[in-house]
Amino acid sequence: MKEIQEQIMRLKKEKNAVIMAHYYxxxxxxxxxxxxxxSYYLSDMATKVEAETIVLCGVSFMGESAKILNPGKRVLLPDVTADCPMAHMASVEKVRRVREDYGDDVAVVCYVNSTAALKSVSDVCVTSSNALKVVKALPNPVIYFIPDKHLGSYIAKKLPEKKFIFNDGGCPVHTxxxxxxxxxxxxAHPAAKVLVHPECPEAVTELADYAGSTSGIIDYATASEADEFIxxxxxxxxxxxxxxxPDKSFYPASALQICEDMKKITxxxxxSVLNRDDVGLDMTEELMEKAHAPLKRMLELSR
Structure with a gap:
C-alpha cells in the first residue's frame, strides 16, 4: 500500500492535482x-483550491458539485459508477408542478445529495450541516424539500412557522x-452517547443525544467529556x-451502516485515474450555469 501512496503523491504533484475525500x-x-x-466542506473547499485538477473521492453528485463550482477545472472521479440512490429520488416534473401550485410562496430547497438536473430547477441547495440556517434565512413561507424526506422533516420540526412539502426519498443506508x-x-453500552445523522428516520433521531451532520458528529464527540458513543x-x-x-470508544448502531457506492473508491x-489523461467530468454549459446559482446561494447563506 505504501508504494501506491507514494505513486499517488508523485502524480498529484506532477499533474497539479488536489485530492478531496468524503468521510464515508x-x-x-x-x-x-x-x-x-x-458534503458542505467539500463544496466550500472546491471553490478555494488553486490546483488545476480535483480528484473527488466520493459519489457522482459530489463530483458534479465540484465541477459546477469550478467549471474551468478538471474534475476526476476514481469510479464513475459510484452513485447515490437518493440523488435520483425526486423529479423535475414534480418541482414544476409544485411551483405552479404555490407560485412565489414556495422555495425549492435541494439537498446537495442530488443530481445536477435537480439542482438546476431549485432555488437553493443545502447540506445537513447548514440546512437549518439556510432554510431559516429564506423569505418564502412554503418549502418544498427534495429529495430526502427525513432531513426535511427534521428541519421542519425546528421551523414550525414554515409550511413544508416533503418528497418521498431517503438514503438507503440511513433509513x-x-x-x-x-x-x-x-x-450493550448504557453509558454511551447516541450520535445520529438526520438522514435517519425521525424515530431514530428522537433517541439521539446529538443529531447533526457528519462533521457535527465528529465535533460533538471530540468536544464531549463522554468516553463512549453509539x-x-x-x-x-x-x-x-x-x-x-484515540482514547474514546465508538460503536455502530447497526452492522448495515455501509454505503457500497462510497466503498467503491479505493x-x-x-x-488509476491520476495515471490516465481523461478530460474528466463533462457537463453542458447550460446545466452547469443553472445548477450553479443554488449552490452559490447556499455558500453565501452559510457563511
Missing part, C-alpha cells in the same frame, strides 16, 4: 487525501437504521472519529 470512503483513501470532510438498533446498542451514520466516519479521539482507483 475507505480509510486508506482518507489517509492520503489533501482535504477530508462532509435501514431502526430504533431497535439504538436500544440494543444502549443495552454512531448512527455510515461507518466510514469511524476513521476520523478514532483519529481525533487507492488503486485513485492511482
Amino acid at each position: 470512503v475507505d480509510d486508506a483513501v482518507q489517509e492520503i487525501a489533501d482535504y477530508v470532510g462532509d 435501514m437504521i431502526r430504533p431497535e438498533d439504538i436500544h440494543e446498542a444502549l443495552k 454512531i448512527a451514520t455510515e461507518l466510514g466516519v469511524m476513521y476520523e472519529l478514532k483519529q481525533k479521539n 487507492l488503486d482507483k485513485v492511482l
